[in-house]
Amino acid sequence: MNKSPATLTLEKRREQLQPHIVQVSPNVWVSVAEDVSNVAMIRGKDGLVLVDTGMIPDRAAVTLEAFRNIAPLDRYPIKAIIYTHGHGDHTGGSPVFCAEGSKPEIWARDNFGAEVLPFERAGLMPLFKARGGKQGGFLLPPEKRICNGISPVRYPRAGGAVFSGKTGAVLPDHFFSDDVTLEIAGLKLHLFATPGETDDALSVWFPEERVLFCGDDLYRSFPNVYPVRGTGNRDIPAWCSSLKRLESLDADVLVPGHTDPFTGKDHVKEVLTNYREALEYVFDKTIEGMNAGKTPDELAREVRLPEHLSSLDYLEEAYGNVSWTVRNIFNSLVGWFDGNPLHLAEGNSPEREALHMAALAGGEEALFRQAQNALALKDAIWAARLADHLLALKPRQKEYLTLKADALEILAEEMLTATGRNYTFSVAQELRSRAEKTATNPEGPVASA
Ligand SMILES: [Zn+2]
Structure with missing residues (x-):
């Protein structure tokens, strides 16, 4: 089978995501792609400051050993660790760095972990973890994962610090709200709030x-x-304001939380500007379309980055996705109602729609044949759609479960955004195992997806 363009792009990214240490200035080194997130080391007069710690203790140990070859422990104890935000892929490696015993100060914003709070308060952690596991591809075999777009394939240990920066990590003990200047190990570092991917995000300026x-x-x-x-x-x-503030610093080097650093003052500025423009463009076009009465479905198809931005490798949709962004802008601002009054009516249901679709097709068997034809013609979206109707009629029918799984696997292969690809492959895998169980125990309860 020919590889899809998405698969080839992710394979190319995998090549770039080989673990390496890069020195970006006289006293700054970054461990890239050893772990899920980058770990940066700033060497001071008599100690180190780390920015982020990665997610997996075994990987943190490899990074620490490499750092210790550059800056030996007896001269350079770790004096501070800074968490750029509360995601577990940036905090989970901390116990390894703290185990050296130097009792580093651990810095974070005072709203550390803000993103997970609503889930915790609502009692939604089971859903958050189940969906997070699918997005991460943690139940998939390595050959189905390639890379996560901006990070190499890694598997957390069971119960590892993945979903919340508070699980399994050494918790921060120094906080600030807007900005603060650290003077530590002979270094002067400015920490300031840069809400963006998360509200608790901070940046560090050396x-x-x-x-x-x-x-x-x-x-x-x-x-x-x-x-x-x-x-x-x-x-x-808010994210765009933060990027503007970063631009204004005229940095020579920009060290991101994942992937290789950017170097050269002009290049750094250009990258920051393009990144902000991409976000602004998608936001503005979505708002414009909403005011023109367009629905999320229409806008998700229509709003694309202009060529001069979409052609940049650092704006490829390998991790974030433009159409999901459009949908989230719509949803965050006006909620779920897309403006079509049909969706206010309460009489419909998946079963009812499926019965009508089957009648239109000439019966359930004819509907199944249509779905099989769509699959044979590689129209995987239509095949999956028809499979949904069939499953609404018979949720445990092995052939229907398998058909949906087949369609999803084609869709996943064509999907560039790694998190969606992982999610799609994971659901296909679940459907197959459900089909298997149904075959061995047709009277058993319906397993949940
Ligand atoms: Zn991250």
Whole structure:
């Protein structure tokens, strides 16, 4: 089978996501792609400051060893760790760095972990974790994952610090709200709030060597405004203001939370400007379309980045996705109602619609044949749609479950955005195992997807 363009792009990215240490200035090194997130080391007069810690302790240990070859422990104890935000892929490696015993100060924003709070308060962590696991592809075999767009394929240990920066991580003990200047190990570092991918995001400015650490407010992909595991609003205007503030610093080096650093003052500025323009463009076009009465379905198809932005490798939709962003802008601002009064009517249901579709097709069997034809013609979206109708009629029918799984696997292969690809493959895998169970125990209960 020929590989899809999406598969080839992700394979190319996998090549770039080989673990390596890069020195970006006289006293700053970054461990890229060893772990899910980058870990940066700033060497001071008599100690180190780390920016983020990665997610997986075993990987943190590899990074620490590499850092110790550059800056030996007896001269350079870790004096501070800074969490750019509260995601577990940036905090989970912390126990390894803290195990050296130097009792580092751990810095974060005072709303650390804000993104997960609504889920916790609502008692929604089971859903958050289930969807997060699918988005991460943690139940998929490695050959189905390639890379996560901006990070290499890694599997957390069971119960690992994945979903909330508070699980399994050493918790921050130093907080600030807007900005603060740290003077530590002979270094002067400015920390300031840059709400973007998350509300609790911060950036770190090391003026002496003109290095800027921006966490996940920028990495080599279109920004992840909507992770498919689910999230509330990721505030694009606030994100753009943060990017503007980063631009104004005229940094020589920009160290993102994932993927390789950017170097050269002009290049850094250009990257920050283009990134902001991409976000602004999608936001403005969506608002314009909403005011013109367009629905999320229409806008998700219509709003695309202009060529001069979409052709940039750091705006490829390998991790964030433009059409999901459009939908989230709509939803965050006006909620679920798309403006079509049909969707206010309460008489419809998936079963009712499926009965009508089957009648239109000439019966359930004819509907199944249509779905099979669509699959044979590689119209996977239509095949999956018809499979949904068939499953609304018979949720445990093995052939229907398998058909949907087949269609989803074709869709996943064609999907560039790695989180959606992982999610789609994961559901296909679930449907197959449900089909298997149905075959061995047709009277058993319906397993939940
Ligand atoms: Zn991250």
